[in-house]
Amino acid sequence: MxxxxxxxxxxxxxxxxxxxxxxxxxxxxxxxxxxxxxxxxxxxxxxxxxxxxxxxxxxQDLVAEAVTRALPPMEETPDTGSVREDLLACFERMHRLLDGLGRLALQAVAAELHDSADNALVTVIRDRVLEPRLQVVLDVLLRGVGRGEIRAEAAVPLLARTGPALLFQHLLMYGTVPPRSHLEDIVDRVILPAARP
Structure with a gap:
C-alpha cells in the first residue's frame, strides 16, 4: 500500500x-x-x-515518546509557604502519575532498564521523564533554604531523589503505588529530619 x-x-x-x-x-x-x-x-x-x-x-524513541505523553503535563513548582506542604504536593503529583494510565508501562520500563544494553532509552527516559520532575523537588528544597527551613548543604540532588525513589521502589516491588499515608511518612520521617537545621 x-x-x-x-x-x-x-x-x-x-x-x-x-x-x-x-x-x-x-x-x-x-x-x-x-x-x-x-x-x-x-x-x-x-x-x-x-x-x-x-x-x-x-x-526507544517511540517508547520514550509514548511514556512522556502518558504523563500529565509538568506543573509549576508548588509554593505554599511551607517546605513540608510543598514536598507533599510534589509527591502527591508523583503518586497520581505512577497510579495513572501509564503505570503498567512505566513499571515494565523500569523493570527492564537495568538489564538493557539500550543506553539510548535510559538516557531519553532520564532526561525527558525523570529529571524534570526531580528538579521540581530540588527547587522546593532550595526555596526552603531561602526561608531558613532547610540547611543549605541538604538541598542536593541526592535528597531530592529520595522521595521519588521510595515511591518508585514500592511500585517495582509490589506492583502498586504506596498508600497516600506513606507520603507524609516520607516527608516527616525521611526528608525533613535529614534537611532541617
Whole structure:
C-alpha cells in the first residue's frame, strides 16, 4: 500500500498519534521493553507499519515518546509557604502519575532498564521523564533554604531523589503505588529530619 493510500484510509494527526501511543503502552505493559515489537504495536493501533517508521527511527524513541505523553503535563513548582506542604504536593503529583494510565508501562520500563544494553532509552527516559520532575523537588528544597527551613548543604540532588525513589521502589516491588499515608511518612520521617537545621 502506498503512503498516499495508507494516509487516505487511516487516522491522521493527533488521533493517529494517540492510537499509536496507547498501543505502545499496552504492548510495553504486556511484553516488556525487551520483547516489544513494532509490528505488534502497528496491529494494536490498526495501522500500517510505515506509519510507525515514518515517525520514529527506533524503538526507544517511540517508547520514550509514548511514556512522556502518558504523563500529565509538568506543573509549576508548588509554593505554599511551607517546605513540608510543598514536598507533599510534589509527591502527591508523583503518586497520581505512577497510579495513572501509564503505570503498567512505566513499571515494565523500569523493570527492564537495568538489564538493557539500550543506553539510548535510559538516557531519553532520564532526561525527558525523570529529571524534570526531580528538579521540581530540588527547587522546593532550595526555596526552603531561602526561608531558613532547610540547611543549605541538604538541598542536593541526592535528597531530592529520595522521595521519588521510595515511591518508585514500592511500585517495582509490589506492583502498586504506596498508600497516600506513606507520603507524609516520607516527608516527616525521611526528608525533613535529614534537611532541617
Amino acid at each position: 502506498t503512503e498516499k493510500a495508507s494516509g487516505s484510509t487511516r487516522r491522521r494527526g493527533a488521533d493517529l498519534e494517540r492510537a499509536i501511543y496507547a498501543a505502545t503502552l499496552n504492548e510495553l505493559a504486556e511484553a516488556g521493553y525487551a520483547d516489544l515489537a513494532l509490528d505488534r504495536i502497528a496491529q494494536r493501533a490498526k495501522i500500517g507499519r510505515s506509519s510507525l517508521y515514518r515517525r520514529w527511527s527506533s524503538k
